[in-house]
Amino acid sequence: MIGTDIQHAKNLLEAGELVAIPTETVYGLAANAYNDKAVSEIFRVKNRPSFDPLIVHVGRWEQVAEFVVEIPEQAQHLAARFMPGPLTLLLPKNERLSDIVTAGSPQVAVRMPNHYLTQQLLHLLSFPLAAPSANPFGYISPTTARHVADQLDEQVPYILDGGACTIGIESTILGFENGTPTIYRKGGLTIEMIEDAIGPVAVKPYSTSQPQAPGMLQSHYAPRIPLKIGAIGELLSAFEPNRTGVLAFRRKVPVVPAANQVVLSKNGDFAEAARNLFAGMRYLDGLDLDVILAEPVPEMGLGRAINDRLRRAAAQEG
Numbered sequence: 001m002i003g004t005d006i007q008h009a010k011n012l013l014e015a016g017e018l019v020a021i022p023t024e025t026v027y028g029l030a031a032n033a034y035n036d037k038a039v040s041e042i043f044r045v046k047n048r049p050s051f052d053p054l055i056v057h058v059g060r061w062e063q064v065a066e067f068v069v070e071i072p073e074q075a076q077h078l079a080a081r082f083m084p085g086p087l088t089l090l091l092p093k094n095e096r097l098s099d100i101v102t103a104g105s106p107q108v109a110v111r112m113p114n115h116y117l118t119q120q121l122l123h124l125l126s127f128p129l130a131a132p133s134a135n136p137f138g139y140i141s142p143t144t145a146r147h148v149a150d151q152l153d154e155q156v157p158y159i160l161d162g163g164a165c166t167i168g169i170e171s172t173i174l175g176f177e178n179g180t181p182t183i184y185r186k187g188g189l190t191i192e193m194i195e196d197a198i199g200p201v202a203v204k205p206y207s208t209s210q211p212q213a214p215g216m217l218q219s220h221y222a223p224r225i226p227l228k229i230g231a232i233g234e235l236l237s238a239f240e241p242n243r244t245g246v247l248a249f250r251r252k253v254p255v256v257p258a259a260n261q262v263v264l265s266k267n268g269d270f271a272e273a274a275r276n277l278f279a280g281m282r283y284l285d286g287l288d289l290d291v292i293l294a295e296p297v298p299e300m301g302l303g304r305a306i307n308d309r310l311r312r313a314a315a316q317e318g
């Protein structure tokens with residue numbers, strides 16, 4: 001069921017049930033982070049491997065003191081500057097949080113979402129919310145309540161509808177490796193903004209073998225039909241235009257039917273492109289087509305996170 005009743009959402013969460021919640025990045029599938037049974041249910045519903053840890057969401061930054069050992073100075077600084085917002089920090093956890101949430105890691109991923117409904121909900125609760133994105137594992141992340149319902153309606157008692165996500169791409173994940181700030185997932189907060197606040201950061205390229213953050217798994221955010229990245233004009237020669245979808249940055253291409261094409265941002269605005277990205281992929285994936293051709297965007301600002309999601313959607317499993 002979809003609705004906007006935060007009291008109902010609160011009651012369900014207190015009873016150990018799951019609730020899908022809106023955030024500014026993507027919708028999350030939330031449970032009481034201190035309730036192991038409820039957290040296990042997230043893994044079951046998402047069909048998520050138990051080695052892939054969950055992000056813990058708080059309403060107030062001070063609440064992290066309940067479950068982390070210490071907060072490095074740079075993390076404190078980033079939190080003060082960017083939270084609530086599309087940033088997730090990896091911090092050393094204490095025993096208050098079970099290993100199920102962090103998949104056995106001594107670190108917990110923490111974030112404070114910037115969404116009025118979810119903020120209200122978090123303030124009504126006496127516990128933080130563990131929540132991954134509210135999609136079946138490996139599929140495109142949801143940016144509307146409808147997206148969540150299309151795939152998980154039967155299995156989630158309540159979907160809190162906060163409208164379309166204003167950022168539309170997941171949070172940036174940052175941790176500290178021997179004290180060096182390191183980005184594990186490019187996301188809604190740009191590297192430029194982070195470096196402006198704390199100086200140079202390292203970026204860990206994703207790998208399929210030993211994922212530090214399993215969001216680094218190469219094949220992820222993927223539609224059902226194959227997606228290829230490159231110059232559309234060149235890629236097109238290998239496909240039947242009527243059976244081809246196009247995910248274009250600024251403008252459609254001539255030979256492919258207009259209904260099979262999505263433009264991310266006519267004006268070349270990265271924020272608008274990020275907001276439209278996952279909905280665009282879902283739309284094209286829902287048509288009866290053979291392939292989706294996607295054009296990379298300029299590799300700067302939010303464009304980096306957009307290209308990262310396109311590349312992962314293009315990576316075929318196995």
Ligand code: TXA
Nearest residue numbers: 025027028053054107108109132133170171213214215
């Ligand atoms: O924007 C977001 O971050 C959204 C909204 C709902 O908050 N959440 C989200 O969650 O994208 P999820 O589970 O789809 O992706 C979180 C990523 C996963 O790849 C996970 O492996 C990584 O964060 N992660 C979580 N806890 C971690 C930990 N303790 N150490 C390393 N990576 C962690």
Ligand code: MG
Nearest residue numbers: 132133134141
């Ligand atoms: Mg996800």
